[in-house]
Amino acid sequence: MFGALIVIEDVSKRYPDGTVAVDRLSLEVPDRSITVLVGPSGCGKTTTLRMINRMIEPSSGRILLDGADIQQQPVNALRRSMGYVIQNAGLFQHRTVIDNIATVPRLLGWHRQRARARAAELMERVGLDASMAKRYPYQLSGGQQQRVGVARALAADPPVLLMDEPFSAVDPVVRRGLQEELLRIQEELGKAILFVTHDIDEAIRLGDQVAVLRTGGRLAQFAPPDELLSSPADPFVADFLGADRGIRGLSFFTSAGLNLDPAPVVAVDATAKQMAKRVTPDVPYVLVTDVDGKPLGWAEPARWAEGGKTLTPYGQTFEFGRDSLRVALDCAVLSPTGWAVGVDRTGSVVGVASQESVATAIRAAHAERAVRARDAAAPGTGARGTGAPGTGARGTGARGAGPAGAARRGGAGGEAGGAPGSAAGAGAEAAQ
Numbered sequence: 001m002f003g004a005l006i007v008i009e010d011v012s013k014r015y016p017d018g019t020v021a022v023d024r025l026s027l028e029v030p031d032r033s034i035t036v037l038v039g040p041s042g043c044g045k046t047t048t049l050r051m052i053n054r055m056i057e058p059s060s061g062r063i064l065l066d067g068a069d070i071q072q073q074p075v076n077a078l079r080r081s082m083g084y085v086i087q088n089a090g091l092f093q094h095r096t097v098i099d100n101i102a103t104v105p106r107l108l109g110w111h112r113q114r115a116r117a118r119a120a121e122l123m124e125r126v127g128l129d130a131s132m133a134k135r136y137p138y139q140l141s142g143g144q145q146q147r148v149g150v151a152r153a154l155a156a157d158p159p160v161l162l163m164d165e166p167f168s169a170v171d172p173v174v175r176r177g178l179q180e181e182l183l184r185i186q187e188e189l190g191k192a193i194l195f196v197t198h199d200i201d202e203a204i205r206l207g208d209q210v211a212v213l214r215t216g217g218r219l220a221q222f223a224p225p226d227e228l229l230s231s232p233a234d235p236f237v238a239d240f241l242g243a244d245r246g247i248r249g250l251s252f253f254t255s256a257g258l259n260l261d262p263a264p265v266v267a268v269d270a271t272a273k274q275m276a277k278r279v280t281p282d283v284p285y286v287l288v289t290d291v292d293g294k295p296l297g298w299a300e301p302a303r304w305a306e307g308g309k310t311l312t313p314y315g316q317t318f319e320f321g322r323d324s325l326r327v328a329l330d331c332a333v334l335s336p337t338g339w340a341v342g343v344d345r346t347g348s349v350v351g352v353a354s355q356e357s358v359a360t361a362i363r364a365a366h367a368e369r370a371v372r373a374r375d376a377a378a379p380g381t382g383a384r385g386t387g388a389p390g391t392g393a394r395g396t397g398a399r400g401a402g403p404a405g406a407a408r409r410g411g412a413g414g415e416a417g418g419a420p421g422s423a424a425g426a427g428a429e430a431a432q
């Protein structure tokens with residue numbers, strides 16, 4: 001964990017009409033990480049964000065940026081050190097895309113050409129085609145406008161990014177794309193991001209740590225998302241997190257802990273005798289691959305020997321060690337044989353895992369996390385400093401496993417469609 005770039009110290013905001021929007025809030029926003037503020041409508045999220053760039057002044061408490069009280073800093077300089085992205089992008093309608101993005105560099109006195117060059121670079125970074133540079137905001141889709149909003153906020157390379165429900169006005173598919181883009185950009189740029197949303201799934205997907213606020217602007221819990229899912233502080237947080245907490249929490253465990261069995265995997269050119277040898281009382285099916293090790297489908301060796309070379313579609317696969325246990329479990333649940341197929345990065349089969357062995361890996365992951373939590377809580381071990389409490393799965397890319405896994409699922413589904421008996425494969429896809 002990196003040092004705190006923004007420190008909110010016991011901050012309250014009471015509006016003139018007596019509304020307490022934020023009540024003694026203390027939070028630390030570390031550098032190079034995404035901190036999410038989440039909570040029901042009216043719980044003080046926007047007020048908190050706006051106190052950080054001084055669009056709203058707190059009634060009490062103080063806010064530090066890099067150790068210095070923001071009250072002591074000139075407002076303009078402060079705001080330029082913080083990119084700000086809002087819902088519906090808040091673009092200047094009379095300016096082209098490139099000029100919107102170049103706004104802050106121009107304000108900073110950059111030469112027009114340099115500012116535009118920077119804007120063009122940022123268009124590429126946020127995934128906007130260069131051909132859109134001359135368009136006006138009304139000529140863009142909602143998702144494209146949000147990308148322009150992100151690019152504009154990044155233009156002067158500020159250390160801090162404040163984002164207020166930036167993706168909530170777009171449909172779920174576009175939103176997912178924008179979220180992935182943000183994670184990718186963050187991986188490259190390493191900003192201190194404070195991200196506001198009322199969507200708990202978005203908070204869990206994006207946040208390195210998540211602050212759950214309750215109405216009245218009080219902090220209910222501040223924790224990494226896996227800890228939030230496994231140990232909500234109280235019934236309000238549990239209720240806000242919603243259903244399937246246990247399953248969703250599996251996204252934070254890597255599948256590397258799974259015991260994959262390579263025995264029931266045979267190449268399509270194997271003889272019936274070789275194939276029969278792979279069958280055990282526990283595994284009546286074998287997974288047939290092509291000669292490169294790519295999965296083709298499940299076979300019943302006895303029928304195969306009789307010449308009935310039909311294959312049951314393997315459904316979807318998971319990338320061993322990269323996808324999460326949640327993806328592996330999903331594969332096992334959707335598999336017509338009940339076995340999940342683990343592949344390597346090239347798509348070649350590493351081995352298969354039964355639902356029972358996925359369950360065993362889940363139990364082991366929980367036990368490991370409990371040990372880590374105990375070590376972290378033990379005074380004097382310094383264990384906490386070695387990383388975020390939880391699984392450490394994020395570092396291995398397991399966070400990306402959710403979205404990346406979904407993308408891969410699409411690809412695997414396509415392959416399954418080409419396999420014999422693809423109707424069942426399509427069924428498995430539809431069942432998702």
Ligand SMILES: Nc1ncnc2c1ncn2[C@@H]1O[C@H](COP(=O)(O)OP(=O)(O)OP(=O)(O)O)[C@@H](O)[C@H]1O
Nearest residue numbers: 015017019021040041042043044045046047048198
């Ligand atoms: N200028 C104002 N005067 C009085 N009350 C205000 C003012 N601005 C906001 N509030 C109140 O302060 C509370 C917090 O508002 P805020 O906009 O911070 O909520 P929010 O968490 O961002 O909500 P949402 O999810 O709906 O955007 C609300 O009860 C709101 O009505």
Ligand SMILES: [Mg+2]
Nearest residue numbers: 045046047164
């Ligand atoms: Mg708001």
